[in-house]
Amino acid sequence: MEVENLDFYDAFKDFMVRNKKQLLRKKNSFLPPLFSFSKTLYKWYNLIIGVLIIVVFYLISEDSNQQNILKKIHLGLWYGILIFTILQGIYTFLIIRKRFAYIEKTTFWLVIIFYIDQLFNGAYKNFYGNFFSVGITLFLFIAFLIYFAKAILKFNPKIFVR
Template sequence: MFKLTPQNIQFIDNYFKNSEVIYYDIRMEILDHVATALEHTMQAENLDFYDAFKSYMVVNKKEILKGNKLWSVYSKDTILSFLKFLLHPIMIFIGILFYVFFDNINVTYYFSESFSINNLFFTIILSIALFQIFYFYIYLKERLYVIEKAGGLLGLLYYAQIFFFPGYSSKSPSNLVMAIFFYLLFAYLVYFIIQILKFNQKNKHLFQ
């Protein structure tokens, strides 16, 4: 049975990285699929690695890269998963606590026109986004689709905030709106952490 060398594996990885397969976890799935196919081709046709690779890519490159372009951080499955998470009894209870808190405490009293609660919400979103950028692009030095599609939810919260809860507005939102948005932000943080933990547990081998 023909087995690819570490140098062969690195060659395939570099090839798809240069072909703009930007997500590391997706690239690893493609690499595993291609490596298996190449080992079979090398044995069946008695070819060396480079000839087998060229032969395989002539036939399959377009389809592989076409599939890569279909990935989007705004995943329908992730959105539905998050909505299901929001309906968990514990999360619903926490949402009620948020409403009770904002309905009984005038939090706007602690803010000013120069820095309103609207600005606070925007600042929190921005801080989370900057942390994610630092952690995944600078610390890990890799982009992970499984993680980024969960991060796409933060983008949706940002767009919703612009419409319902604009940072530039001096008008304070209602207690219900504040409760909903801070609940969604809290739920996002919990959901995102859970996704990271699940991913790390399942894919420890990616960063060994």
């Protein structure tokens, strides 16, 4: 702007003419949140959570009533995903009254986690999952919650501090 002696409007217009196709392609892609979410699965804190889930599930597997426990964990995951989605929608649309495309695309991957869980574990009444599949779903859900909180903090660092 200073070199070419342009005001903001003219500089912005020139920028948009040159980069509009690339920006629109990037806007409509769901892959960047997937790649950034998948990179966080190997962070030290997520690995610790994964190990804790394995240990807890191993201890639960020694119980004779393990199928009932798995059903309850599976149901808890279902309610957790449902409650999180409702709270995120209420906060976004009713409290701050702003939409963030990146956050909405990130929440799309939560829906994918839910459907993967349904595919491998079935519904609550027709539960056919095992510790491995429920454990992976639980790990992905907890990792997603951490990732989502970090994404929110990136956009608004003051959000959790009042």
